[in-house]
Amino acid sequence: MKKFEYMEKHGYEQLVFFHDKTTGLKGITCIHNTTLGPALGGTRLWDYENEDDATLDVLRLARGMTYKAAAAGLNLGGGKTVLIGKADEVKSEAYFRALGRYVQTLNGRYITAEDVNTATKDMDFVNMETDHVVGLPGKSGNPSPATAFGAFNGIKAALKEKYGDDDISKRTYAVQGAGQTGDFLIGYLLEEGAKKVYFTEINENHIEKIKEKYPSVEFVKPDDIYSLDVDVFAPCALGAVINDKTIKQLKAPIVAGTANNVLEDEDKHGMALYDKGVLYAPDFVINAGGLINVFHETKGYEKNAAYRDIARIYDRLLDIFKLSRENKTHTQQAAKLFAKQRIETINQMRANYVKR
Numbered sequence: 001m002k003k004f005e006y007m008e009k010h011g012y013e014q015l016v017f018f019h020d021k022t023t024g025l026k027g028i029t030c031i032h033n034t035t036l037g038p039a040l041g042g043t044r045l046w047d048y049e050n051e052d053d054a055t056l057d058v059l060r061l062a063r064g065m066t067y068k069a070a071a072a073g074l075n076l077g078g079g080k081t082v083l084i085g086k087a088d089e090v091k092s093e094a095y096f097r098a099l100g101r102y103v104q105t106l107n108g109r110y111i112t113a114e115d116v117n118t119a120t121k122d123m124d125f126v127n128m129e130t131d132h133v134v135g136l137p138g139k140s141g142n143p144s145p146a147t148a149f150g151a152f153n154g155i156k157a158a159l160k161e162k163y164g165d166d167d168i169s170k171r172t173y174a175v176q177g178a179g180q181t182g183d184f185l186i187g188y189l190l191e192e193g194a195k196k197v198y199f200t201e202i203n204e205n206h207i208e209k210i211k212e213k214y215p216s217v218e219f220v221k222p223d224d225i226y227s228l229d230v231d232v233f234a235p236c237a238l239g240a241v242i243n244d245k246t247i248k249q250l251k252a253p254i255v256a257g258t259a260n261n262v263l264e265d266e267d268k269h270g271m272a273l274y275d276k277g278v279l280y281a282p283d284f285v286i287n288a289g290g291l292i293n294v295f296h297e298t299k300g301y302e303k304n305a306a307y308r309d310i311a312r313i314y315d316r317l318l319d320i321f322k323l324s325r326e327n328k329t330h331t332q333q334a335a336k337l338f339a340k341q342r343i344e345t346i347n348q349m350r351a352n353y354v355k356r
């Protein structure tokens with residue numbers, strides 16, 4: 001892999017490889033851009049096939065974090081760490097403390113957190129060696145309710161854009177996936193008097209849990225969720241659910257949920273939704289609630305302040321929808337433009353010398 005070529009093309013700042021012989025720790029930290037602040041991104045532990053796969057993954061994920069943080073209005077840059085290994089074989093106190101020591105060497109340019117195959121309790125070990133870690137037990141807690149609260153506000157913004165009013169109670173919803181975020185999202189929708197909520201799931205326990213918790217919510221089979229005649233389709237399960245096949249089936253005029261990488265092909269399917277008149281709330285903007293929540297740990301966590309910030313996803317999405325209209329481009333593209341503009345503007349604003 002031509003690393004420098006790739007870094008130059010996409011404007012990366014730093015790529016750090018580290019290895020600790022005692023614990024078997026083998027990892028890569030990538031810092032994409034720190035214009036707005038320290039790079040924040042979780043640590044993913046994965047049994048990658050080879051080093052190039054791991055490198056490409058960390059590069060791609062770190063860049064995504066730059067746009068996510070910028071669009072969320074946070075003073076954070078984008079970064080990520082991947083660790084190469086089998087989770088059930090490598091994890092130990094010493095392993096995560098070794099990681100903490102490498103995070104510390106970056107001296108606050110990078111802040112880590114949990115991600116796939118790492119947990120808050122692992123971050124406690126990281127925290128023994130560095131202060132540059134968030135998502136610790138007893139602080140901002142489980143990000144899922146915060147993510148769902150952000151998506152709920154994002155749905156309201158989409159209603160406002162589409163219908164001119166954001167009254168949740170006038171509309172109908174189809175939620176795909178009732179796991180951690182989907183469950184909370186259904187709760188928020190019902191609390192505001194949603195006219196009708198449908199959901200789909202593949203996990204029997206989750207189906208039963210939702211039916212018991214919210215008796216008014218109607219279950220539909222996984223394949224039937226796309227063609228429901230509802231106002232909002234809320235993807236809260238997998239990625240790539242908007243693709244050539246499902247776009248044809250889709251009846252909802254709004255797609256807005258918590259899932260990551262909703263569009264199978266960002267440009268192709270972003271544009272296809274736009275052409276069909278379906279309003280898409282870009283995934284990395286509408287699902288930033290968890291990131292905003294955890295960011296608040298860096299300034300001493302206070303739930304009300306964090307949730308006030310998360311609710312501002314509403315205003316950000318309205319700005320992005322406007323940008324999409326003005327530029328006649330799909331909303332995913334507009335969201336990237338929005339993030340890039342913020343980074344550039346703040347960068348230029350800081351160009352003059354000010355003594356502190």
Ligand code: NAD
Binds near residue numbers: 144176182200236258
């Ligand atoms: P989760 O695993 O708790 O829930 C996902 C649910 O979807 C599960 O219950 C699963 O059984 C169900 N599911 C899987 N395939 C399905 C299918 N084909 N049809 C219907 N249901 C299906 O995950 P989560 O934490 O709720 O995250 C959901 C999505 O949101 C993911 O894409 C995740 O990356 C994204 N996300 C989550 C957070 C967070 O704070 N948890 C933050 C940002 C983004």
